[in-house]
Amino acid sequence: MSRPRALVREAALVLEAAGVASPEHDAAELLAHVTGVPRARLPLLDAVEPEQAVRYDALVRRRAGREPLQHLTGTAFFRHVGLAVGPGVFVPRPETELLAGWAVDRVVERSSRPPDAVAQIRRPVVVDLCTGSGAIALSLADELPGRGVDAEVHAVELGEDAHAWATRNLAGTGVDLRLGDMDGSFPDLDGRVDVVVCNPPYIPLTEFEGVAAEARDHDPALALWSGDDGLDAMRVLERTAARLLAPGGWMGAEHADVQGDSAVAVFAATGRWTEVRDHRDLAGRPRFVTARLAR
Known part of the structure; x- marks a missing residue:
């Protein structure tokens, strides 16, 4: 003993x-x-x-x-939920919990707005792009009912292995989970989404050696790398969110801590967005960008 x-x-x-x-x-x-x-x-x-x-x-x-701890235990905890994780899916990080909380607050805010010519009384609609394990979508499905909101929650994931993990985690939640690329996803929702949230890949290909072994060797490549400057997926997200959102709808996306200015510029440069701003994580580092689709 x-x-x-x-x-x-x-x-x-x-x-x-x-x-x-x-x-x-x-x-x-x-x-x-x-x-x-x-x-x-x-x-x-x-x-x-x-x-x-x-x-x-x-x-x-x-x-x-350097196998990830969560692969060994089979579970990753995120906000108020536990997720099954393992090889083939990105392990959700604590930093992303702030973005998920921002998305919950925006959906609640949109659900309580007075009706006008643009926004009719209806269930709010939220889309989680690049859902991975389903962490953000599951948090939305878990927390919104407790805030008095009955929302439509949709999610999409490109990686087949990650989609399988998300299917397991989102089973029985009512989340509409689809397999596919975020570019071109959800054409049936064009122009009627209230909140788009995304944790896209954002690591530049040039930073391979600097990435922790747990991520570099075990997280799927689709969830990590995004072109020479790390913003290829962010540019696709900008176009996709502009297509999906209703006028005045919100977009929130995580980025690397060195992309506080460049990620904001992706949205500010198009002229389609207002209230573009960056948010810091609990350690004071730039962490996610938010923007509102112009009316």
Whole structure:
């Protein structure tokens, strides 16, 4: 029988030596996964069974090889939901939670507006482009009813493997999930969407060596790379959002922290958008751009 505290301490040293960014956290999460005991209750665990210790050691070694923690546990947590993830799908990051929250707020705002010549009383419509695991779409489907909003939620994903994960995560939610490219997606929704939200690929091809091994070696290429300047997908998004949105509708898209000016410029340069601005994440870094389709 092994002592949990000693196992976690030894594992954290292994992970730290391997360059893992959060060794203590990951070591504890892996032991919680193996034992079935919530991480907060691990200090109350007296001992770890021998077979559990063997499984734990194997997972720690895989994590030291820079396999994503979420691939090893099979779960990624995002806002108030848990998502099944694994090879073939982009692991959702905490930074994207702010964009998802912005989208929830905008849908609520659009649902409570007074009717006018442009906006008739109807269910608000929101589209999640490049949905990946379905994280943003699932958050919308999970949170909007609690805010008193009955919305149409649509999502699209190009990668077949990622689409399979999204299908699993969005099952039973009522989200309309489709397989395909965001360019040309949802022609049946043209001109009637209230909010478009997207976490597109945005890493320049020139930055390959600088990307963390967990992402570079395990996230699908479709979710990472976007041309020489990282903005190819953002330009497609600009055209697609302009087609889908009703006048006055909102668009929000994540970008790299060095693209605070260039991502904004993609929208500001076309003349189709008003209220174009960038938003910072909790660490104070530029993180996502929002814009409103001109009336």
